[in-house]
Amino acid sequence: MNGCVPPLTIHLVAEHPRRRPAFRVPYNWWWREGPVEPSKAVVFDLDGVLSDASHRQYLIHGARRSWNLFFDLCGGDAVIGEGASLLEEVDEGQRVVLCTARPARVAPQTLDWLERNNLRWDLLIMRDHGDYSIAREYKQWSVEEMRAYGFELTMAVEDDRRNLAMFEEEGIPSVYVHSGYFD
Numbered sequence: 001m002n003g004c005v006p007p008l009t010i011h012l013v014a015e016h017p018r019r020r021p022a023f024r025v026p027y028n029w030w031w032r033e034g035p036v037e038p039s040k041a042v043v044f045d046l047d048g049v050l051s052d053a054s055h056r057q058y059l060i061h062g063a064r065r066s067w068n069l070f071f072d073l074c075g076g077d078a079v080i081g082e083g084a085s086l087l088e089e090v091d092e093g094q095r096v097v098l099c100t101a102r103p104a105r106v107a108p109q110t111l112d113w114l115e116r117n118n119l120r121w122d123l124l125i126m127r128d129h130g131d132y133s134i135a136r137e138y139k140q141w142s143v144e145e146m147r148a149y150g151f152e153l154t155m156a157v158e159d160d161r162r163n164l165a166m167f168e169e170e171g172i173p174s175v176y177v178h179s180g181y182f183d
């Protein structure tokens with residue numbers, strides 16, 4: 001329509017004095033309490049490591065699969081106690097990044113779940129809108145973005161061996177958690 005001006009969208013880019021000048025914080029990053037100073041960080045997966053997704057696994061197996069419903073139900077997961085304990089053991093001087101292949105549309109449920117369960121984290125990274133890449137590729141790009149921000153990734157905790165192999169290729173020591181979802 002002539003003369004129709006689209007609504008102005010302003011994206012606030014988190015500023016930090018020590019971040020690299022060219023680095024723009026991706027829109028699929030959520031800070032718990034605002035941007036943190038680049039430092040050492042540990043990367044935790046969510047499903048199968050901190051979040052017990054076993055009650056919804058049936059939705060992605062068998063003839064009638066629904067990834068949408070599988071992710072929609074994430075707010076009802078129980079906490080995996082061992083994963084939560086491991087999270088608490090992370091040195092105070094390190095940051096905690098939660099990097100999950102869950103789509104960004106379930107960010108509200110995920111943020112609410114983290115709050116309700118009082119889990120420690122600093123940055124949540126979710127698969128961006130329109131990103132249908134395989135989890136391993138998405139996580140590898142996220143590693144590049146975390147490093148570009150200035151994070152020194154000291155450890156990754158994962159239940160998917162394909163992601164684990166990627167972290168190891170990237171030179172990040174990795175801890176395998178057996179969720180039973182993949183093998």
Ligand SMILES: [Mg+2]
Pocket residue numbers: 045046047048049158159160
């Ligand atoms: Mg997982």
